[in-house]
Amino acid sequence: MSLGGLVIGLALSLAGGFTALVAALLGAGVGWGVLWIVRVAGGWVFNQEAMGWGDVKMLAMVGAFVGWKNALLTIFVAALLGSAFYLPLMAMKIKQWRRYELPFGVFLALGAAVTFVFGDAMISWYADFLKVH
Numbered sequence: 175m176s177l178g179g180l181v182i183g184l185a186l187s188l189a190g191g192f193t194a195l196v197a198a199l200l201g202a203g204v205g206w207g208v209l210w211i212v213r214v215a216g217g218w219v220f221n222q223e224a225m226g227w228g229d230v231k232m233l234a235m236v237g238a239f240v241g242w243k244n245a246l247l248t249i250f251v252a253a254l255l256g257s258a259f260y261l262p263l264m265a266m267k268i269k270q271w272r273r274y275e276l277p278f279g280v281f282l283a284l285g286a287a288v289t290f291v292f293g294d295a296m297i298s299w300y301a302d303f304l305k306v307h
Contacts, residue, residue: 177235201240204246254285
């Protein structure tokens with residue numbers, strides 16, 4: 175589904191011309207690349223698979239639709255949502271959650287939805303906050 179969605183996202187970007195296609199390709203590349211780096215680095219650090227290929231492909235698809243800035247924002251929002259879910263369970267020392275592999279794709283989907291609706295406004299607010307115009 176992610177690869178099909180990636181193809182659809184790239185195809186839809188053609189309606190916006192060459193510039194939109196390049197933006198979609200860049201978004202897909204950044205989405206794929208960042209999570210691929212996390213996958214590889216996590217594998218080296220933990221000596222086991224740290225992230226599945228599904229997450230990597232999913233963020234490539236998301237990047238094709240939302241662009242590179244919002245792809246990065248999607249990762250950030252997903253990490254915040256995942257932490258907000260998982261950290262209280264660890265703090266409560268619930269044993270069955272200690273070794274549970276957290277499915278990051280769920281949080282990527284939520285982060286992508288938030289980013290799709292509010293992403294440009296969030297990035298604009300942050301840029302204003304930093305006074306980077």
